[in-house]
Amino acid sequence: MSVRKHENCASGCAGLCCLRVDGMGVSLGDTQLLHDVSFHLHCGEIVALIGPNGAGKSSLFKAILGQFPHTGAINFQRSDGKKSRPIIGYVPQSPAFDRGDPVSVLDFFAAAVADWPVFLPIPAKLRARVRDCLARTHAEGLMDKRVGALSGGEVQRVLMALALEPLPHILILDEPLSGVDIDGEKQLLDMLDEIRQTYDLSILLSTHDFATLEQFADKVILLKNTVLKVGPPAEVLSSPEFQDVFHLRMGKGGR
Numbered sequence: 001m002s003v004r005k006h007e008n009c010a011s012g013c014a015g016l017c018c019l020r021v022d023g024m025g026v027s028l029g030d031t032q033l034l035h036d037v038s039f040h041l042h043c044g045e046i047v048a049l050i051g052p053n054g055a056g057k058s059s060l061f062k063a064i065l066g067q068f069p070h071t072g073a074i075n076f077q078r079s080d081g082k083k084s085r086p087i088i089g090y091v092p093q094s095p096a097f098d099r100g101d102p103v104s105v106l107d108f109f110a111a112a113v114a115d116w117p118v119f120l121p122i123p124a125k126l127r128a129r130v131r132d133c134l135a136r137t138h139a140e141g142l143m144d145k146r147v148g149a150l151s152g153g154e155v156q157r158v159l160m161a162l163a164l165e166p167l168p169h170i171l172i173l174d175e176p177l178s179g180v181d182i183d184g185e186k187q188l189l190d191m192l193d194e195i196r197q198t199y200d201l202s203i204l205l206s207t208h209d210f211a212t213l214e215q216f217a218d219k220v221i222l223l224k225n226t227v228l229k230v231g232p233p234a235e236v237l238s239s240p241e242f243q244d245v246f247h248l249r250m251g252k253g254g255r
C-alpha cells in the first residue's frame with residue numbers, strides 16, 4: 001500500500017526509516033506527560049496515533065516539532081542516508097476561524113506564505129502561487145471564500161495546503177477528522193493517500209475515529225503516556241491493550 005521511494009535510506013528499519021523516536025520522554029514542570037516513547041515512521045507511511053483524551057498525542061507532536069522539551073532521541077533519516085532536521089508540516093488540533101472573519105482564503109494564505117498585508121491588493125503572481133498551493137489539496141475553488149464561512153472539511157483542506165508549503169518531509173495532523181462530516185472524512189482520507197503518493201512524504205496523524213483506521217493507516221500507534229502497542233490497524237484494534245485502554249469487554253467471538 002505504501003509508496004516507498006526512499007530506497008536509499010542508509011541504515012535502520014530495513015533502510016526505510018524516516019523518523020525515528022527512541023526512548024523519548026516529555027515533562028512539563030513536575031508532570032511527566034510521556035515516557036519511554038519509541039516508534040519509527042517509515043518513508044511514505046501514513047501512521048495513526050490513537051489514545052484516550054489526555055494520553056499525550058498532541059504533546060508527542062509538540063516534542064517532535066521542538067515546541068516541548070524532551071529527553072531521549074528524535075532522529076530524522078534523509079533519503080541520502082544523512083541525519084538532518086526535517087521540514088515538518090503541521091496542522092494543529094481544532095483550528096477554528098471566527099464565523100464573522102472577513103478575511104478571504106487568498107488573503108489568509110498570502111499573509112501566511114509571503115507576509116503579504118491583508119489590506120493591500122494581491123499581485124497576480126502571488127495569487128497564482130496561492131492557487132497552486134491550494135490545488136495540492138483540491139482547495140483552489142475556496143480561494144475567494146471567507147475563512148469564517150468554511151466548513152470543517154474545507155478548513156482542514158486549506159490548512160493542509162498551508163502545511164504543504166514548502167513541501168515537507170513529514171506532515172503532522174492533529175485530529176484532522178474532528179468536526180468533519182462523513183463525506184468530508186472520505187474526501188480527506190482519499191486526499192491524504194493522494195498527497196503521500198504525489199509528494200512522497202510521511203504522514204503522522206492523531207484520530208479518535210477508529211472505524212476508518214483500516215482504510216487509510218499503514219500502522220497504528222496506541223499511546224497512553226507511553227506506547228502500548230504498535231502494528232497494523234486490525235492487530236492494534238483487536239489487542240488486549242486497546243480493549244484495556246478503552247474499557248472494552250469483548251466476548252469470545254471478538255467483535
Ligand SMILES: Nc1ncnc2c1ncn2[C@@H]1O[C@H](COP(=O)(O)OP(=O)(O)OP(=O)(O)O)[C@@H](O)[C@H]1O
Nearest residue numbers: 028031033051052053054055056057058059060093
Ligand atoms: N502546556 C501544557 N502545560 C501543562 N500541561 C499540559 C500542557 N499541554 C498538555 N498538558 C497536559 O498533558 C496531558 C496530555 O495532553 P495532550 O493534549 O497531549 O493529550 P491528547 O492525547 O492530545 O488529548 P486529546 O485526545 O484530548 O486531544 C494532559 O493531561 C494535559 O492537561
